[in-house]
Amino acid sequence: MPSLRELQSRFFNSIARVPGGGSASFDPGLVHLVEGRGQLGPEERINIYAHMYYARLHEVLREDFPRVAAILGCAGFGAVTRSYLACHPSTHPSLRHLGRHFAAFLDTRPEVASLPFLGDLARLEWTREEVCDAPDAEPLRREYLQSLSADEWPDLRFQLIPAFQVLQSDWPVHEIWAAAGEETLDRGCARREKTALRVWRDGFAVYHAKMDAPEQVALAGVRASEPFAVICAALESLVPAVEAASAMGSLLLRWIADGILIRLPQNENGTRNEQP
């Protein structure tokens, strides 16, 4: 008789080596060990597990990447997920992590080469999943800005909530995401366009929005913990100098309305900022 470990290896290889592959991939050494009483033979019994393995993992990927699935259709998405699971079987106890390599996998697959934006669409869907269960934080409110005196503004620093990510793409992936959700995507009409998105969670809802160049520069400053005055100076390369502070103020108000800012706990001098 095989050891318990050998049995488990044979079992797992039989159901997972060729996801959805059927009884042709079953290890004869395993089939020999399975009782075939009643209406089901050993292969049919192993096949129940093989079917469950693929069906469950396929369903998780379909739920995590609904728009990629919609674009590819049932058969196309099924073929891709079978290939993906063969290359990337789950290595984490939680199904939450199953799709973490899916976007990069799509980038390399010849069968979806006619849809060159597909990897980035998957990346956006995955990023939305990640911010969905990122750590909670209490965002800054507008009242905080109103409470500041004029001489506090130049040294003011912020940080972003944990449930925030930036996504760069060569495609207008937000438009593709919207069209795929409404099943109005014309696959052949997508045109390359450098796109920067911010993706965030406000409360329990996840959002994404395209950023223009000034917003990207300002946000990079926030991420680098630059003070307000330094970020305004950086903006002067994109907007007239006299409008930089006003532009930055507008961005701050938008970010606060979206709930993506928290204040750095300490200022440049190492003293604790007052809490809003």
Added chain:
Amino acid sequence: MAFTVPYLGHGVGLRTKHFPHLWEGTACVDWFEAISENFMIRGGRPLAALEKAREVAPLVLHGVSLSLGSTDPLNIAYLDDLHALICRFEPAWVSDHLCWGSIGGHYAHDLLPLPYTEEALAHVVERVQAVQDRLGRQILIENVSSYLTFSHSLMPEWEFLRAIAERADCGILLDVNNIYVSATNHGFNPEEYIKGVPADRVGQIHLAGHSDMGKYLFDTHDGPVIAPVWELYRLAVRRYGRISTLIEWDDKIPAFAVLCAEAERARTIETEELELAYAKSA
């Protein structure tokens, strides 16, 4: 050694679809069971819902990925995540399945069957003890539905389950539906199973629906408990007495009221059987 857990009554599995009831104040149930892995995250709605749930009713944690029967090393990071979840939410107890689900670092995310051999028995006992040491508490292990058995098994499942519970000093979460499904799929008597499980180890009962696939029964948790499973539950109450009972419904999830009605049916059966037993003894 002894095994005891509090009696919580008749509860339901906490599922995403029913989260709104927690905030609306309409989640009226004796207790909730939450799937541990669904809450091993850092923030967001599920954790907020679990906080709300435990304000409403007692909570227990039920895992699906502990992989007690696997010959891989125990996943310490997983156990630490589980421990953190336990510390935060203080469940009345913690359970997982008598099965394996991972090998070579790869997870099947399924409840795969074990051979009922001395080697497997010794292995699982050691693993349960290691888990209990790591978590600092006893756990409950649940019998799974199965679709195959191994020709080199040396004992029936209930003897295997009993031996593990007694040697590892853990509790049993007895899934009555799983007994019925496996009994049909493998041709054993489900009543013999119920009678073979030690009453002093049973801390919780699961009830659920399943699907008839023609040649076999499939544990789908997508419908109401069927009549033969209710009858087995009656037998379980007669045999074990008052045991916290939970309705599992994981697919085609109905309105919360439907789940609660199933829990109430379990309560009625329990009351009937206990009154009958009392009348006989009086």
